Amino acid sequence: MITVRYFAGARAAAGVAEETFPSGTTIEQLASKKGEPFARVLHSASFLVDGLAWHDRQAPLPAGVTVDVLPPFAGG
Numbered sequence: 001m002i003t004v005r006y007f008a009g010a011r012a013a014a015g016v017a018e019e020t021f022p023s024g025t026t027i028e029q030l031a032s033k034k035g036e037p038f039a040r041v042l043h044s045a046s047f048l049v050d051g052l053a054w055h056d057r058q059a060p061l062p063a064g065v066t067v068d069v070l071p072p073f074a075g076g
Contacts, residue, residue, distance in 0.1 A: 001020045001021065001022060001023060001063065001064070002020065002021050002022075002023055002025060002061045002062075002063065002064070002065050002066070002067060003018060003019075003020055003065070003066045003067070004018065004019055004020070004021060004030065004066075004067045004069060005017065005018045005066060005067070005068050005069065006018065006069045007068065007069065007070050007071070008070075008071050008073065009041055009071040010041050010042070010045055010069040010070070010071045013034070013037050013038040013040075013041040014034060014038055014069075015034075021033075021061075023060070023061065023062060023063035023064070024060040024061065024063075025060070025061055026057060026058050026059060026060055026061065027042065027047060027054070027056075027057035027058075027061075027067075028057050028058055030042060030069075031043070031057075041069075041071050042069065044071060044072055045069050045070055045071045045072070046070045046071075046072075047067060047068065047069060047070070048067070048068040048070065049061065049065050049066070049067050050065050050066055051068075054067070
């Protein structure tokens with residue numbers, strides 16, 4: 001299993017702060033799970049896998065990792 005944690009706008013779009021998925025799930029598959037508004041947020045989000053940037057949205061996520069979904073932040 002993998003743990004996915006959502007922050008800020010991603011949390012609002014997902015409707016939960018955290019959830020689990022089977023290992024091997026891809027970022028693209030996450031986007032398809034919750035509908036179009038959520039997919040739009042994921043399209044512009046950044047991803048950390050166990051604290052390291054993850055850029056390949058089609059690569060299977062390994063078992064036991066934590067994925068942080070970070071939408072673009074605004075402010076100054």
